[in-house]
Structure formats: C-alpha cells, structure tokens
Amino acid sequence: MSNTPKIIIVLTLITLISGAVLALLDSYTRPKIDNYRKIQENQAIAEVLPENDRINEVAKDGYVFYEAYRKHELVGVAFQVSGGGYQSELVLMLGLSPDFSRIIGLKILSQVETPGLGTKIEKDESNKEDPGWFINQFKDLRTLPSISYVKNASPSRDTEIQAISGATVSSKAIVDILNTHIKKAKAARGIE
Amino acid sequence: MDLQSILIAAGSMGGLGLFFAAGLAIANKKLQVEEDPRVTRIMEVIPGANCGGCGFPGCAGFADAVVKGKAKADGCPVGGADVAAKIAAIMGVEISGGERRVARCMCQGGLEEIAYQGEYLGALSCIAATLVSGGKKLCEFGCLGLGDCAAACPFDAIKISANRLPVVDNDKCTGCGKCVDVCPRDLMHLHPISYKVRVLCQNHDPGRYATKVCTRSCIACGLCEKKCPFDAIHVIDNLAVIDYEKCKHCGLCATVCPNQAIEHIRKKKIVKEDAAAAGEKTAVSAAQP
Amino acid sequence: MKQKTAIQEFLKGLWDENPVLVSLLGLCPTLAVTVSAINGLAMGLAATFVLLCSAFLVSLLRKVIPNQVRIAAYIVIIATFVTIADRFLAAFTPDISKALGPFIPLIIVNCIILGRMEAFASKNGIGRSLLDALGMGAGFTLTLLVLSSIREILGSGTWFGLQLMWPFYAAWKVMVLPPGAFLTLGCMIAAANWINTRRRS
Known part of the structure; x- marks a missing residue:
C-alpha cells in the first residue's frame, strides 16, 4: 500500500501540534501554578516560624532552609520535608528552633490520605473546638532524643504526641518523617 | 514563555511522532502482506460491538473467519440481513448465492403423538431432562419439548406450541444456529429456506x-x-x-x-398446524413457568 | 441498523449504554476518586471535557488519519486534552487538583474515551460524535455524582462539604474506604439492572 508517507506525515503533524499546544499551555499556566505553590509555601513558612523581620534562604545538601532573623539574631529555621504516608506522599513544612531541639510549628502542605481517617492529620471535623488538634500537638514539641507517639492516651513526655485512632499509620508516618529529616538536616547544618 | 521552549517541546514531540510513525510505517509495509484486504472491508460493515454472538472471538475474529471460509456471510446475528448482504458482496458472488437458512425442529413427536415412559417432574430444561432420565417421552431421539431452543434464541423466533414442539418463525429466524448448539438431541437443523x-x-x-x-x-x-x-x-x-x-x-x-x-411444505395440513400453533403461542407462553 | 435521532444519540449515554453502569468502563476513576461529591463531579466534568474535545478532533480527522496509526493518533489527541485539563485544574482549582491526584492524568487511558473514539467518533460525523460524547460524558458524570454523593453522605455525613446528617450521626467509615466504592457501585449496578428488567417485562 502506498500510504506510508501519509502515516508518517499525519502522526508527525499530530504530535508536532500537540507539543506546540502543550508548550503554549505550559507557558500560560506555569506562572499561575508556581505562584499558587509559592503562596502556599510562604504562608506555611510564616506559620511555622516565630516572629521575624527577615527570612534568609539557604540551600544545602538537598534542603532549602529558610532562616528567620529578628534583630540580626537567628530565631528559627524552616524547611520542607516529605515522605510516604498511608496512601500518598506527605509534604510538610517544618519550623525548628535554631538548635533544632524544639519544633516551633508544623504545617501540612499536601496529603491525600484516607478521607475521614488519615485526613485528620490536617483537619479533624469530629473535633469541633480544635479541628487541627493533631498537627498542633507538634507545637513546642522537644525533638531530643526522638519524637514518639502514644495510642489512645494522653502524651506523658514532652517528646510524645497522641496518634489519631484509626489513622495510626498516617500519624506514625509524620513522626518518622520528622525524626529522619531532623537528623539529616542537623548533619547538613553541622549541629551537634 | 519564549519561542525557543515552544520549539523544543514541539520538536521533541514531533520527533517522537516521526520516529514512531516511521516505525509503524515500516512495520505496516513488512507485516502487511498477510492480511486479506477483505478482512478490513468486512470489519467496516459489521456492527463492531465484539459481542461474540457469532461464536468467534470478537468482530475481527469473525471477519477473519469469513475470509478464510470458516464462517458464513450471514454469521453475524446482530447485523442481520443487510450486513449479510454486504459481507456477501465483499466476498463475491459465490457466497451471496448462498440462501438464507432457517432452523427447523426435526421431530413431530408432540404430546399427542408420543408414548410415555413416566412422569418428569424435574427442572424444565431439555438439558436437565437429558441428564436425569430423558424426560417423560419414551423416544430416545425425539424432542423433549422443554424449550431450551426457545430460550436460547436471541431473536425470539422460536415458540413452543401447545403440543410442546418448537415452532420457528421463519421471518424472525436469522439462522444464527444458537438453537442448534443448545439442543441436547441435535434436533434443530439449519436448512435453506427454499427446502420444501x-x-x-x-x-x-x-x-x-x-x-x-x-x-x-x-x-x-x-x-x-x-x-x-x-x-x-x-x-x-x-x-x-x-x-x-x-x-x-x-x-x-x-x-x-x-x-x-x-x-x-405445500401440504395444507402442515401449514394449518403451524398457523394453529402460532395462534396458541400467547396462551402457551403465559402458561409456561 | 436504524439511525438514531439526535436526542436518542445523546440519551443513550445516560442510561441504555451508560458507560459505568452498563458497559462497566472507566472503573479506575469511578472507584478511586468518588470519596466526595465534589471529587466525583470534578472527575466527571474533566472526563467529559476531554471526551468532547477529542471526539470533535477525531471525528474531524477521521478521514485523514490512516487506519494503521489511528490508536497512536487518538492517544496523542486524548493525552493533549487531558494535559490541558490537568494544567487548568492545577492552575485554577488547586485543591481539587490535589485531591484528584494522579487520576486526572489517568483519564488518558480511560476506556470510555478511547472506546468512544474507536467505536463512534472515528465512524460518525462531527455533530453525532459530539452528541455521543456529550451523552457519554453526562452519563459518566451523573453516575459518578450519584456514587460519590452516596459515599460522602454515608461515609462522612456531608454532601459537597455541607453537614447533612444529624450531628451525632456515626459515619460509615467503610464507605469512604475502597470497599465502600465496590459496595456502592455493586448496589447501583444491581438497581440499574433491576429497573431495566422491570421496564422490559
């Protein structure tokens, strides 16, 4: 059959046009998407760091550290960490005291956990007064020697948090992510 | 975004397209000889629902079988007469000469004609009756009258008469052969409609x-x-x-x-019997469990 | 076969040839994303958008695309529109985009879309193809909406995020988990079959 040139021309043209259209689309949407991501990130950084007058961005060993200064004194460091949750990747923004011994704040940037169970790590609708009780537990939590979780009980030590019943895996995942990344980031920043 | 990145995107996609299109074109050329162009043409006229009603794996399988002579032009039960005519036209005259075939039950042993071996109280299915005792009729070759053929017919062309024999409606029968396959005693035969x-x-x-x-x-x-x-x-x-x-x-x-x-068929008696059976079919289908 | 009227061409996708309840196509998104009504609706609309655009192009190009490369060409066309839908969702409704996760890109290999292209749009004119795509898309969206509404109401006690059940309603957690999707879909297919059987007899 003599439709060989037709096959080549048609398929090439279709892919060519598709590539061009997608490139145009990308140029149109990328700023919007990046912008949204940046806003989210900045919001998160502001939430997990103490009051400051300047934020310095330092990249080292795969981490981007956001250093918060108040009157030229380092008051906190924030960085993004991520790891596997129950069924999705958890992306967190973590704010620590300069010596990494205390968590100042923790915010979840993205998670697609089981609705109604794992999603309680971000927002627990059954708790009307404090839907963010789980994530708020990390505020002022001590990181040394390591963070741990307890089930169905109130935490007794200052390095403990209470896991969500029915979503232990998601709770544990966050604790694990924090422990590994705090250790790694410490090494990256040369903190003993 | 600048022109350069658009060119890169379009170029890489287009390049991929060119590469694969060339590959496909070569494959098409090299591997092409085997397929009969009639297969493609038959594929174009059949409904393409891949229902499997013809007994072949999908429409492509059927088209292939027709070209190889393993299936008849009227083998597609969904397409009906016009599709059969189109396939016949593609395949050439010799098959289009083939006449429409209809099913016919090769037994006249209804309730009135037959002798009995006992009462049958089992499931009302010919296959079930064959498995246990052969039903209540004494004849080992005859129709069991429990209507597996009627149930199998996708076109509603078979009715069980009051005398408990299948009656085929020649207008509705497409000759698909489902009843032929299902009858445990092989009594349903497909005959050209002109057979008298x-x-x-x-x-x-x-x-x-x-x-x-x-x-x-x-x-x-x-x-x-x-x-x-x-x-x-x-x-x-x-x-x-x-x-x-x-x-x-x-x-x-x-x-x-x-x-x-x-x-x-010219005999008046048979015609009358068919007509009588047709008249009774509403009553019978209502009485059937 | 008898030519369908324009209305019938559209309506067949809603019930008689409903892609989910009758053809059981596109089950991956159907089962996975329908945890909340908004997700179901968004997935349905995204798929409908892709279906409509691809049907238009495929139908337009049906005489140009050689038979040998039609699947490759359809996939490229579909993938292009899916990427468009994905990027637009990410740019304008980031929350939904996040919730649907990888399932928007997976529309590319959704059987409903490739199936309709192959079985319908590649053989029919633009008008009919668009009607068919619209009907199939509407059928898919409605089915997903019903399925996700049932799951959200029973599983979380809310509908589109609104508190619907009484305050102390004990949510059936299983409904938002994967088994809930199968249970609900099974019941819906059973109901559809029951209605069809009754209607026929």
Missing part, C-alpha cells in the same frame, strides 16, 4: 420399536425410497435421509409415508 421436503424424524430404532414410541416416526419401511423418481431418498440406519443434491422437492415421498414423517 424434510424427514421430520431422527429415530434410528428399527421400525417395530419406532412405531411403538411415536405415531409420527420413521419406521424405515422404504416406501419413500421406492417412490422417489430421482433416487434422492434412502433409508440409512433405519432412518429415511434425503440427499438434497438430487432432491427436486416434488414431495412424492411425503405422499406415501405411512406415518407422515416426511413434511412437504
């Missing part, structure tokens, strides 16, 4: 037994064989068999058969 003469009995027992089990059985007397001017009917293994290569459908054999086991 049929031996409506499958009993291979010697005459003295055959005559006991059914008043309409072939008793292998051989009168038809003697009467036929064309040497077209012979008693083989205690059963009269018509050689349709020679048969001229004159119906002389039917006139001499003592048990009227041979049907001749």
